Amino acid sequence: MLGLMQDRQLLISSLIDYAAEYHGATEIVSRTVEGPIHRYDYAAARRRSMRLANVLRDLGIGPGDRIGTLAWNGYRHFELYYAVSGSGAILHTINPRLFPDQITYIANHAEDRWLFVDLTFVELLEGIADSLDSVEGIVVMTDEAHMPETALANVHCYETLIAGAADGFDWPEFDENTASSLCYTSGTTGNPKGVLYSHRSTVLHSYAACLRDVVGLGADDCVMPVVPMFHANSWGIAYAAPMSGAKLVLPGARMDGESVHQLMYDEGVTVSAGVPTVWLMLLQYLRDNGKDLPDFKRCVIGGSAAPRSMIEAFETEYDTTVLHAWGMTEMSPLGTVGMLTPALDALPYAEQLDYKEKQGRGIYGVEMKITDDDGNELPRDGEAFGHLMVRGPWIAQSYFKGEGGAILDGDGWFDTGDVATLDDKGFMHITDRAKDVIKSGGEWISSIDLENLAVGHPGVAEAAVIGVVHPKWDERPLLVIVRAPGASVEGPELLAFMAGKIAKWWMPDDVVFVDEIPHTATGKIQKVALREMFKDHRLPTVDAAE
Numbered sequence: 001m002l003g004l005m006q007d008r009q010l011l012i013s014s015l016i017d018y019a020a021e022y023h024g025a026t027e028i029v030s031r032t033v034e035g036p037i038h039r040y041d042y043a044a045a046r047r048r049s050m051r052l053a054n055v056l057r058d059l060g061i062g063p064g065d066r067i068g069t070l071a072w073n074g075y076r077h078f079e080l081y082y083a084v085s086g087s088g089a090i091l092h093t094i095n096p097r098l099f100p101d102q103i104t105y106i107a108n109h110a111e112d113r114w115l116f117v118d119l120t121f122v123e124l125l126e127g128i129a130d131s132l133d134s135v136e137g138i139v140v141m142t143d144e145a146h147m148p149e150t151a152l153a154n155v156h157c158y159e160t161l162i163a164g165a166a167d168g169f170d171w172p173e174f175d176e177n178t179a180s181s182l183c184y185t186s187g188t189t190g191n192p193k194g195v196l197y198s199h200r201s202t203v204l205h206s207y208a209a210c211l212r213d214v215v216g217l218g219a220d221d222c223v224m225p226v227v228p229m230f231h232a233n234s235w236g237i238a239y240a241a242p243m244s245g246a247k248l249v250l251p252g253a254r255m256d257g258e259s260v261h262q263l264m265y266d267e268g269v270t271v272s273a274g275v276p277t278v279w280l281m282l283l284q285y286l287r288d289n290g291k292d293l294p295d296f297k298r299c300v301i302g303g304s305a306a307p308r309s310m311i312e313a314f315e316t317e318y319d320t321t322v323l324h325a326w327g328m329t330e331m332s333p334l335g336t337v338g339m340l341t342p343a344l345d346a347l348p349y350a351e352q353l354d355y356k357e358k359q360g361r362g363i364y365g366v367e368m369k370i371t372d373d374d375g376n377e378l379p380r381d382g383e384a385f386g387h388l389m390v391r392g393p394w395i396a397q398s399y400f401k402g403e404g405g406a407i408l409d410g411d412g413w414f415d416t417g418d419v420a421t422l423d424d425k426g427f428m429h430i431t432d433r434a435k436d437v438i439k440s441g442g443e444w445i446s447s448i449d450l451e452n453l454a455v456g457h458p459g460v461a462e463a464a465v466i467g468v469v470h471p472k473w474d475e476r477p478l479l480v481i482v483r484a485p486g487a488s489v490e491g492p493e494l495l496a497f498m499a500g501k502i503a504k505w506w507m508p509d510d511v512v513f514v515d516e517i518p519h520t521a522t523g524k525i526q527k528v529a530l531r532e533m534f535k536d537h538r539l540p541t542v543d544a545a546e
Ligand code: AMP
Pocket: 185, 186, 232, 301, 302, 303, 304, 305, 306, 324, 325, 326, 327, 328, 329, 330, 333, 359, 416, 417, 418, 430, 432, 433, 522
């Protein structure tokens, strides 16, 4: 027997409609690429999104057509989120930090019909325009006064198009499983692959993001996604903010500590989310300048492991609760968030940190398990580590155009490519990407644990650990360090600092110092590049073994 409830479809347009109707005067504040701070509210955002939907219709954009963006977090990008998906087309957010060849590949693979670009990326686009096969025209996201001189063909000005468009737009009703947006994974090997979100997966993911123990947004919050709107939909915040009625602050292109602090301070940001690199810069700035952020209550840190020292600094020095989160583009992206249960919250702080350092507890809607190489489930004892498998309504079932073939096993589980433990309190702890784990004498060593430990030393700005070939053990860990400004720490001091905090056989065999560690376009350490850099590195322990 079927239930007798209304079959209303979960559509992205309903989010902006809701925000305009019930939180219409709540502000959206953007730091623009042109310079000034721009302010308006949800009611105005809907009005302009509807005008933009009319623009798209006049350009001949229809259901299922892909519209690419190369843009920072700003109000025009926000309007595209709603105008494009709301009208039944697909918003393809391109990561502008990718190499131009990858951007070309992605835009062609997605068959983007139009591109919307911030002023910052016009030059980049000029360099690749000739190799874009499907693009019919370009809209520069600015006003007439700032329109650049460009050799690009069929270029339009965003504000001029909006000004010339009709008011009001009837959002179409369609199946909630319709594709809404497209985001390519940054994949360290092979070509990027497209994750095609649906209206249903996006709305369900937004509900989850709003839950109090997840990102936890309400109308009294002011949320600033530092995480870009081209990185898994700013981790869902561009949708969750209107759903909850939270004030939204969009930081534009400037991610340095001073700019981030100023905007957060001025606007009274209560919740923010981003990768550790950004928070490192902010913490450095706060400390060096004796600044604080009195309104900042919750900081979601994910994308890479949040070091213990960073969590502790936010919580003890600035009274900001850290929510260590894990997810992936394929998961919309939220999978786990590290809110403590009341029982864990009652533990001494050092023991709480042991849990906060893990990547968090499963959230409603995401099933998780860990398996060995043969697919057998491993115990949830916090010790055994294996392949992390996930299942849920906002997790990809295949990549766009079937790239990479079938990605689910017979029971519908997706292999995340991460290696993790699960414990009896429901916490998941990533020990590595499957391909980065260090295999020493048949046992696995977690490079992430070693990195987190090393960055706890005040003389270290950033640490990476890779496996280097060893004749006796197959691989042994090499610690690669970027020193903190002005620091002079040497290898032996660092190893002495780490000794006693990890199993003896996990201790790195050598330490090297570099000026910079290479990062991917989404801020992750590029282990492939590091392994290449140090492929001929001879560990001191090799001599002893020979
Ligand atoms: P992306 O799809 O670019 O968001 O990358 C997803 C991957 O980033 C995951 O599969 C993890 O390997 C890594 N990742 C995300 N969050 C964390 C975290 N909190 N700690 C460690 N790794 C993370």
